[in-house]
Amino acid sequence: MTDDRSSAFVPGHVTAFFSAHPDEVVHAAGSRGAGVTISDGVTVTVDPVAEPGETPTQTVNGESTTIEPVTLVLSKLDVDARVAIETDLPLGAGFGVSGAAALGTALAAADALEAGRSENDLIRTAHAAEIEAGTGLGDVVAQARGGIPIRLEPGAPGYGALDGVPATARIEYVTFGELSTESVLADDTADLSAAGERALTTVEADPTLETLMDASRTFAREAGLLVPPVAEAIDLVDDVGGEASMAMLGRTVFALGTGLSDAGYDPTVCRVHPGGSRVCGTDDTAE
Amino acid sequence: MTDDRSSAFVPGHVTAFFSAHPDEVVHAAGSRGAGVTISDGVTVTVDPVAEPGETPTQTVNGESTTIEPVTLVLSKLDVDARVAIETDLPLGAGFGVSGAAALGTALAAADALEAGRSENDLIRTAHAAEIEAGTGLGDVVAQARGGIPIRLEPGAPGYGALDGVPATARIEYVTFGELSTESVLADDTADLSAAGERALTTVEADPTLETLMDASRTFAREAGLLVPPVAEAIDLVDDVGGEASMAMLGRTVFALGTGLSDAGYDPTVCRVHPGGSRVCGTDDTAE
Structure with missing residues (x-):
């Protein structure tokens, strides 16, 4: 460990609906849509490799692994570093962990190296790293903002445009397993994107959490993404008067308030995250 | 009290430097510059008046008062409400309390009334309320964002553009009294704005906290805003190797880390606020 290491926290992001917007300019590519950032997230610690012969490594909860967008971020920043990712979120289940890992790596690496780069x-x-890796389209910009982001226009700062739903809520979620973002995005997304555009129009006209959840359920149905355990959980929450939908893209159901508990599930409980991504700093700034 | 009341938290904002950009379009008017949002802020509770004959009131820390931007926000939203503002921040001392009160009122009122308005x-x-009242130019957009905001272009969402310094820090501050924003902005601001533009160019080229503090000190000197107790405190923090500057516009000194403590002052201690403004919700969302 050097004295230069720094860490950053990035909230998880559950996408409620989206439309895909590919573009040859990587910063212009992305998605439109809306979702919820949650207080469960990802903490990334970046420890620049200072000694010759030290090997850059990546770990997730202590296990050695490689997350392609993290590797790409380090390459773009020209940094050799040990990257330690800690998260309670399930991987591949629609919480934007790859985007959070990429953004947290960028923020912590820049802070550790005093790189003089803006947010x-x-x-x-x-x-750009997420787009190039094919692991996500809109998580990074949503996670940087926090709250309940509406992605009005696709792409990174300078291209995209964001708004938000002014609300908060307790959020519950259950996960039934992984769903590959890459494989869904590799299919023809024309019908999915048309459904996503309709959902966005609905939420722009009435930016409330209830309308967002309703638009998300309609999107999941129209886009043909519902799988049996997810559809069943959404129906059971509806039966008890709650609001639930599917996290895009994962075999995950999220609900407002106590929806999943009331329906008999044993969910993980968190909240809408009040802020976006943030540098947590080095030892000397953490006092 | 009705069941509809809601509250919102808005961080304080210390402006490090700025240039003034008046415009006939109120959403396009504002300032460019940079500053620091802090964890000390303003909590606004809005309780819509439901019964005929009830009187809308405003209080700050329990004392009856009227804050013009708050009155204007309620008028623009067509809401009659009791507004209770709680804050530990000093008023008129450069912490953006009027902007925070206006933004907190807008967020809490919209949540209380389920107004279907976006953030x-x-x-x-x-x-717009701050601009019309003449009480501030850039605090509201900075406070909505949080962190260490750089205001690249003036104005509200749709007009302005924001960036940020990716860092965190302990912040200390001391206040020697009030300074009227209105009176400074009523003077010819050409020299002040020229100094502010130079400071912004400096920080855009190297977006770090240290450069921001240095640019802020240069701005305060060039704009002729330094007053004796403020200038003395900044010099004393510099003597002990610290980083301090003046909050625009107030007789307030803020410092990174333990700068003011090390210089022998007894400062208030807070941190860079990790998020922006947020709805805290009603009783049913706060569980």
Whole structure:
């Protein structure tokens, strides 16, 4: 460990609906849509490799692994570092962990090295890494903002445009397993994107959490993404008068308030995250 | 009290430097510059008046008062309400309390009434109220964002543009009294704005906290805003190797880390606020 290491926290992001917007300019590519950032997230600690012969490594909860967008961020920033990722969120289940890992790596690396890059610059770097890796389209810009982000226009700062739903809520979620973002995005997304555009129009006209949840359920149905355990949980929450939908893209159901508890599930409980991503700092700034 | 009341938290904002940009379009008017949002802030509770004959009131820390931007926000939203503002921040001392009160009122009122307005919409409303009241130019958009905001372009969402410094720090501050924003802005601001533009160019080229503090000190000197107790405190912090500057516009000194403590002052201690403004919710969302 050197004295230069720094860490950053990035909230998880559950996408409620989206439309895909590919573009040859990587910073302009992305998605439109809306979702909820949650207080469960990802903490990334970056420890620049100072000694010759030290090997850059990546770990997730202590296990050695490689997350492609993290590797790409380090490459774009020209940093050799040990990256330690800690998270309670399930991987591949629709919480934007890869985007959070990429953004957290960019923020912590820039702070550790006093790189003199602005937050927009670092968000662009992480967004580009996600797009190039094919692991996400809109998580990074949503996670940087926090709250309940509406992605009005696709892309990184300088291209995209964001708004938000002014609300908060207790959030519950259950996960039934992984769903590959890459495989869904590799299919023809024309019908999915048309459904996503309709959902966005609905939420822009009435930016409330209830309308967002309703638009998300309609999107999941129209886009043909519902799988049996997810559809069943959404129906059971509806039966008890709650609001639930599917996290895009994962076999995950999220609900407002006590919806999943009331329906008999044993969910993980968190909240809408009040802020966006943030540098947590080095030892000397953490006092 | 009705069941509809809601509250919102808005961080304080210390402006490090700025240039003034008047415009006939109120959403386009504002300032460019940079500053620091702090964990000490303003909590606004809005309780819509439901019964005929009830009188809308405003209180700050329990004392009856009227804050013009708050009155304007309620008028723009067409809401009659009791507004209770709680804050530990000193008024008129450069912490953006009027902007925070306006933004908090907009967010809490919209949540209480389920007004179906987006966050950008509410930020525009509060920004316009501040501009019309002449009480501030850039606090509202900075407070909505949080962190260490750089105001690249003036104005509310749809007009302005923001970036940020990716850092955190312990912040200390001492206040020697009030300074009227209105009176400074009523003077010829050409020299002040020229100094502010130079400071912004410096920080855009190297977006770090140290450069921001250095640019702020240069701005305060060039704009002729330094007053004796403020200038002395900044010099004493410099003597002990610390980083301090003046809050625009107040007789307030803020410092990174333990700068003011090390210089022998007894400062208030807070931190860079990790998020922006946020709805705290009603009783049913706060569980």
